[in-house]
Amino acid sequence: MRSKADHTAAVREHRRAAVVVNTKSRRGRRHYDEVLRLIRAAGFAPLGVFPVEEPKRLRATLDEALALGPDLLIVGGGDGTLSAAVKQLAHRDVALGVLPLGTTNNFARSLGLPLTRTGAVRIFTEGKVADIDLGLCGDRPFANLASFGVSVEVAGTVKPWLKRALGRAAYPLTALTILPGHHPFRAFITVDGVRHELLTHQLNIANGRFHGGWQIARDISIDNRRLVAYQLGSGKRLRLLVETMNRATTGKWRSLAGGPFVIGREMLIETDPPMAADIDGEVRLRTPLTLTTIPNGVRVMVAQDFVDT
Structure with a gap:
């Protein structure tokens, strides 16, 4: 694992990101084109863009995105989508970029992230990489x-x-x-x-x-x-x-x-x-x-x- 400072520098310098958006949800479908424009306007040329129309394909889609070797995996969706991404990213040398597109957005709120799409994308260019705790229930x-x-x-x-x-x-x-x-x-x-x-x-x-x-x-x-x-x-x-x-x-x-x-x-x-x-x-x-x-x-x-x- 890189240091958090080195990881932050890599995200800012190289902009190696992959994007996964749950387009099955109403907000994900409605804002899909907008968030891609915002991400590209922020200087990212995504290694891959993955809309998810079938929730059962989410885990496999996340694996496809991770196989591209991004420094930053940008995930748009609600708490269920982001929870699935967290499980895939646990203990990996890849940072999660949160696009809160859900109803309650508990995870984004707990991180103190902006709930607007513009504000969320700004974190990818102006923020930092942090290591946060997870809970473990059973396995x-x-x-x-x-x-x-x-x-x-x-x-x-x-x-x-x-x-x-x-x-x-x-x-x-x-x-x-x-x-x-x-x-x-x-x-x-x-x-x-x-x-x-x-x-x-x-x-x-x-x-x-x-x-x-x-x-x-x-x-x-x-x-x-x-x-x-x-x-x-x-x-x-x-x-x-x-x-x-x-x-x-x-x-x-x-x-x-x-x-x-x-x-x-x-x-x-x-x-x-x-x-x-x-x-x-x-x-x-x-x-x-x-x-x-x-x-x-x-x-x-x-x-x-x-x-x-």
Whole structure:
């Protein structure tokens, strides 16, 4: 692996980039030509440009782009697309360039990146290469979040047209339709030998700083070697409803020191009953699960003021 300074210099000097854009999504399809113009106007002559119309081809397409040997892999899409790219780029000497074209853009927000297309492309020429942490749930790396409970059902139920129409608000509104029939569960979180027990409808384990487009707490970092576990509400549906709507309407910021958080580098998650885990949008594993951090797991282009530890 090159030093981050050498990698940054290579991106700026040689402009060796490949571009992958999820054109299956509405925003990806609508802005595809525009982002290519912006990238070329920034001085990049892409080694290859790969529109992805079929999501099942995303992983193979990312491999094709990486085979060209870029210093920078520019990926346009939402959190699901970027999460797939992060997994492909983990521990590689290639930096990820983020084009946020999703609904919530949690990954871009956690990195402090501009959410406009012009601003995002400017990072590729004026920013720097940083190494950030990943989470690991079982054997699956994740960039943003592992979650258990009602959000797993919401992710599989929310309608694409509702996301297009309402953006981030589509998720809490979909949760309102699911919550009346959802049963609370007991969760046990073991960190540093201490076992925490809670009754809830929703448990989240965050690597990044944002969930659903809203900040979890103002002092969470995507690059501090820690995971943060927290519940939304409790075992009471009304409390979950009130807290979810409060976050959706106010974007309330909380400090880790003053909120109901469990923090650690490694966590054992057990639930009663056993539950499916939503890992950055993929529902594959079930509890019990061990979650850990992967320090400096992936390289990304970030703004110069990003605090890289």
